[in-house]
Amino acid sequence: MLTEQREVALEAQIGVAPSLDEAALIRAAQKGDHDAFERLVRAHDQGVLRCAMNLLRSSEDARDVYQEAFLRAYKSLPSFRFDASFHTWLYRVVTNLCLDRLRKKKVRREDDSAEPLDSAREVRAEGNPERTLLSRELSARIQEVLQGLTPRERTVFELRHYQGMRLKTIGETLGTSEEAAKNCLFRVTQKMRAALGDFV
Secondary structure (H helix, E strand, O other), X not given: OHHHHHHHHHHHOOOOOXXXXXXXXXXXXXXXXXXXHHHHHHHHHHHHHHHHHHHHXXXXXXXXXXXXXXXXXXXXHHHOXXXXXXXXXXXXXXXXXXXXXXXXXXXXXXXOOHHHHHHHHHHHOOOOHHHHHHHHHHHXXXXXXXXXXXXXXXXXXXXXXXXXXXXXXXXXXXXXXXXXXXXXXXXXXXHHHHHHHHHO
16 A cells, blocks of 8 residues: 555656656556556646646636547557656647647637636735735736737746746757747746736
8 A cells, every 4th residue: 555655656746757657657558558547647637737727728628638638648658759758748748739729719718717816816805905906907917918928938938837847848848949948938027027017
């Protein structure tokens, strides 16, 4: 039991090279072991859903991408060569699906959870009308900036600030260099600063 808990803890680590246990699971899944693939899914499912949700701002779209990402991963797993970590490879699948969806939509919908968060902020700031107004203005300005970003800029921003990925990993995930990811993040940061200058 203790050994199994340690395996699950190792599998849940994200952003590091795959552990021996994860490598063994990948090899077993490549040979058709459905239980091994199921364990890989459990180790990464929350991160994949969170990434899709942050990028797409729609729970319905995020669930669709989540399902499609693991379906593609299952079909493509036999070609996985361990050149990159499984985490990076899987997130490349997820971000490509999200980028495709964002490009097709052009008009991005806000996250379903944004409204309750704003409502919660308003309740806390209820006693202070000035604070409530500032909170609304800040939220609106942030959403405006996020919606004005290109799909690639938004992806880099989300992977860095919400997924906590390093720039090198972001570059690998997007199939580009660390320097390109860094330059993209710099542009986004400049846009954020320009839009939020009077708030900071």
